[in-house]
Amino acid sequence: MLDVPTPEPPTLNEVDPNEYDDAEVSGTDYHRADLERFLHEGAWDEAFGRWAETSDLSAAEWAIVEDLDLVSRFDFFWDSFADRVGYHAPGLPEDWKEREIHPDLSSWGEVSGINAGLTELGQVVCDVLKAEYVDWESEYEAPDDLPDFS
Secondary structure (H helix, E strand, C coil): CCCCCCCCCCCCCCCCHHHCCCCCCCCCCCCHHHHHHHHHHHHHHHHHHHHHHHCCCCHHHHHHHHHCCCHHHCEEEEECCCCEEEEECCCCCCCCCCCCCCCCCCCHHHHHHHHHHHHHHHHHHHHHHHHHCCCCCCCCCCCCCCCCCC
16 A cells, blocks of 8 residues: 555647557547546546555655656546547666666665556556546447347
């Protein structure tokens, strides 16, 4: 369990999600204004609390996340084709040591743990948003001629 104060939710940006290496999104209405409002209305606090209860990050590792202001670099967006909230989690680069990213980083294990923890946080936020806040339908409609596998 990670026992730290909940940080402020991120301000969502206007980056096209398809520019991220880890996302392929259809549609053009990413509902960022809605998602950001939901984050401020309690989704962020709820998701962070759920995540922190099971997080493997130490307080020292979380301090690095805060020092580097990584939470502000999260992005969340609506993926209408997949009918889901997508996200881009910030992370520490592979060349963290050469770039001297932070003086308290000393091992690949810490870097890997921080990156995994932020990815897990992003997924929990998406799950909370989709289950408890998102009330719009997907723009995508499946064709009528799909095979029935039931």
